[in-house]
Amino acid sequence: MAKPSKFLKPCEKCNDLFWAIPSKVKVGKDKYCSVECYRKTLIGKRLSPATEFKKGSTAGKKNVNWKGEKAGYDALHDWVRRWGGKPKICDSCGKKGKLHWANISGKYRRDLQDFRALCVSCHKKYDLLKKRNKVWKPELSNISLTAKIGKNNILHSHIWIGDLVNIGDNCKIQAFAFIPGGVTIEDDVFIGPGCVFTNDKHPPSSEWSDTLVKKGAAIGANATIISGITIGENAVVGAGSVITKDIPDGETWFGNPGRKYE
Numbered sequence: 001m002a003k004p005s006k007f008l009k010p011c012e013k014c015n016d017l018f019w020a021i022p023s024k025v026k027v028g029k030d031k032y033c034s035v036e037c038y039r040k041t042l043i044g045k046r047l048s049p050a051t052e053f054k055k056g057s058t059a060g061k062k063n064v065n066w067k068g069e070k071a072g073y074d075a076l077h078d079w080v081r082r083w084g085g086k087p088k089i090c091d092s093c094g095k096k097g098k099l100h101w102a103n104i105s106g107k108y109r110r111d112l113q114d115f116r117a118l119c120v121s122c123h124k125k126y127d128l129l130k131k132r133n134k135v136w137k138p139e140l141s142n143i144s145l146t147a148k149i150g151k152n153n154i155l156h157s158h159i160w161i162g163d164l165v166n167i168g169d170n171c172k173i174q175a176f177a178f179i180p181g182g183v184t185i186e187d188d189v190f191i192g193p194g195c196v197f198t199n200d201k202h203p204p205s206s207e208w209s210d211t212l213v214k215k216g217a218a219i220g221a222n223a224t225i226i227s228g229i230t231i232g233e234n235a236v237v238g239a240g241s242v243i244t245k246d247i248p249d250g251e252t253w254f255g256n257p258g259r260k261y262e
Contacts, residue, residue: 005022006022007019013033018034039083039112089117090119091122100117100120101117102115102118103115104139114139122145126145133151133155136155136156136157137156140158141157141158141161142161143161144164144165147161147166147167150169150187152170156173159173159174162181164181164182165181165182166185167179171187171189178195180198182209182210183197183199183213184210188216189216189218192219195220195223196223196224197211197227198225201228209228210228211230215234217233217237218237220237220254223241223243224243226243229244235249236251238252238255241255243258
């Protein structure tokens with residue numbers, strides 16, 4: 001009796017049954033029912049560049065083309081395009097068309113989660129942002145590419161910078177700061193960790209108001225800045241304060257609600 005050419009086998013990823021070829025199963029192949037299931041197993045893993053997956057080659061470090069973390073730029077992007085698929089929409093602006101896989105961390109790891117799909121325009125803005133500023137762990141932050149950010153800024157991890165935010169030069173924005181649209185921050189401003197700006201006095205509503213932080217101001221940790229106010233030049237806001245009124249130039253305010261320090 002002839003041996004069966006195919007048999008039903010459960011997929012090692014989704015457990016769906018599929019027709020497998022006995023000769024391939026014997027040598028460790030035909031483990032997954034589809035390319036999509038195989039790609040899911042790659043998420044979070046560091047693998048070799050595209051040369052590892054050439055027909056007849058040995059996988060992993062045994063491959064003659066294995067270069068470890070020193071894989072070339074082109075080879076790595078070939079691997080991302082092959083196993084990440086063709087991007088359909090820009091992660092930043094939502095546009096379709098010509099899209100790129102852009103590296104998030106700047107370390108170019110073989111990790112599909114370390115890449116995001118961006119259109120040509122957003123890709124240029126993202127590269128310029130990382131080149132002109134020090135961005136700590138950009139993969140852990142949400143920085144809109146429609147925000148206007150100057151140069152020589154230090155942006156720590158876990159920050160949220162929304163659409164249409166304006167940030168000048170030489171600013172320091174500490175971890176967990178929340179800066180929504182409508183906020184303008186001039187040069188040499190310090191934003192402490194956990195600082196929260198708002199843009200809506202009576203949420204939820206569509207009546208947003210703008211906030212301005214002038215040059216040289218310093219805002220302490222966990223301060224809350226209510227929308228529609230101006231913080232003057234070289235003004236200081238104490239940690240944990242809730243600021244509901246304009247602060248003149250050079251003054252120090254703290255408390256809830258914030259008052260001038262005499």
